[in-house]
Amino acid sequence: MSPPLRNDRQLSELNTPQRNRYFYGKLMDVLHFDLEQEYLIAEQRRGNRLLLGPGVVCGLQVTVIRSGGERGLRVGPGLAIDGWGRRILVPDEFELLPLRLTDEDGVPAPDDDGPLPRQLILSLCYRECRSGFEPALVPDPLCDGPAHSEAGRWVETYALHVHEGTAGDVVRECMPELGELLHKGRIQEALCLLAADCPELPADPCVVLANVAVGPRGALTITDCLPRPVAPTNRMLLQLLICLNERIEECCRHDTVLLKVGAVRLLMGNGPDAVLDSPDERRVIPRGREPLGFEAEFTGAPVDQASVVMDSSVEVLRDRTPVTLPVAWPAPQRLRCAVRNALEPGAYTVTLRGEGPAITSAAQPPDDAEPLDGEAGRQWPSGDGTPGGNFVFSFQVDR
Incomplete structure (x- = not known):
């Protein structure tokens, strides 16, 4: 069956x-x-x-x-x-x-x-x-x-x-x-x-x-x-x-424009400004030509000027001792830190911070702001293509 x-x-x-x-x-x-x-x-x-x-x-x-x-x-x-x-x-x-x-x-x-x-x-x-x-x-x-x-x-x-x-x-x-x-x-x-x-x-x-x-x-x-x-x-x-x-990729991707340092010049009181040839150059200023300070020109994204604060996002050391300089903006992307008279002799180290408290780009909403891409290299503008990282440059004023 x-x-x-x-x-x-x-x-x-x-x-x-x-x-x-x-x-x-x-x-x-x-x-x-x-x-x-x-x-x-x-x-x-x-x-x-x-x-x-x-x-x-x-x-x-x-x-x-x-x-x-x-x-x-x-x-x-x-x-x-x-x-x-x-x-x-x-x-x-x-x-x-x-x-x-x-x-x-x-x-x-x-x-x-x-x-x-x-x-x-x-x-x-x-x-x-x-x-x-x-x-x-x-x-x-x-x-x-x-x-x-x-x-x-x-x-x-x-x-x-x-x-x-x-x-x-x-x-x-x-x-x-x-x-x-x-x-x-x-x-x-x-x-x-x-x-x-x-x-x-x-x-x-x-x-x-x-x-x-x-x-x-x-x-x-x-x-x-x-x-x-x-x-x-x-x-x-x-x-x-x-x-x-x-x-x-078509609708949601946005290429992030990074905030970088495009140039640095030392403001000379009695002659033409001294422009750094590369981000990691260490310029030596002879006695008698002491600079008044420096200017840093930002490139890429617009800089949020409110994020630039002396002794916080901007640090200046002379012989490892903090120095407070006035902050001014001759142009929207140009930061000036200078005194009326010449800087005192010594070894200066300037840090523009890309790590908190960082200099950031201006963005709406603020959550989209990017920190400074400050990794120094051999060419301008500075940076390694990734947001964050301090930009440090040095110069020597002879005694």
Whole structure:
């Protein structure tokens, strides 16, 4: 006697898996071979349902066709996963011509010559049928009767179901609590939120392919994207990530203009100013030409003049002793620190701070302000391309 038909829904549920344990002398019969197949089938379907999700994987495009005054639909080849995790493979184009209502097995309704409803749903459903009938040594008297044959294969096929109605649009929204966790960078908690619930098996596992509107004269209009669920494969997700990255670069990226020191000159009271050739030059001023102070010219971003404070963001040392100089702005980007008379002889070290308390750029809102890029090098402007870092220069006034 043939074993009872397996329960497709049960194979997709969260049941305890059972598989064969082989040992020498074990008698294998239909029950054990079915157990082997059902274990593998169940693992595949649960994986499809929980890891990938239901929907169209590829293809299955729906188009309107017309022949001899009849209107219908053509469904292209493709692959889908239904609500129970079963793969539905459509290997070739299939035409529904003329278009008629069908039963759940895709069989057109008999003697249905009336007009079609104004709104139709086209769904793709998983079906199995028996094939490869052959003589059976032990036939099933209830099913086979005198034929004494059994089907040797299951064929995993499909049915196109046309029925009245309109399928709702597939809506994919970000959960508010999920968005909040991601905004705060709490990735692990976001993953825990997503993994909290296992999706339940739907009562109707079929995959909606399109909504079809029927016009007054039988014209067909297809909506085949919004009501169609899509199973996002790794290939799709990778392409989405590439496009999202390009979109972020396009709309959200802003090249930060760094605040740097573009030049430093020593203000000479009795001759032309002494311009430093490089940010790390140590200039020696001979006796009799003592400078009044210095000017630092900023470049790049506009400087926030309020952030320039003597003995705080600006430090001047003479022989390692702090010196307070007046602060002035001859131009918006030019800082002057000078006295009326000459600076006293000694070794001067000037620090324009890029580390707190730092000289910063002017920005709105203030949170967008960047600290001075003050890392000194061999060329002007100073900086290493990263916000922050003190700019230090030295000069010697001989005694």
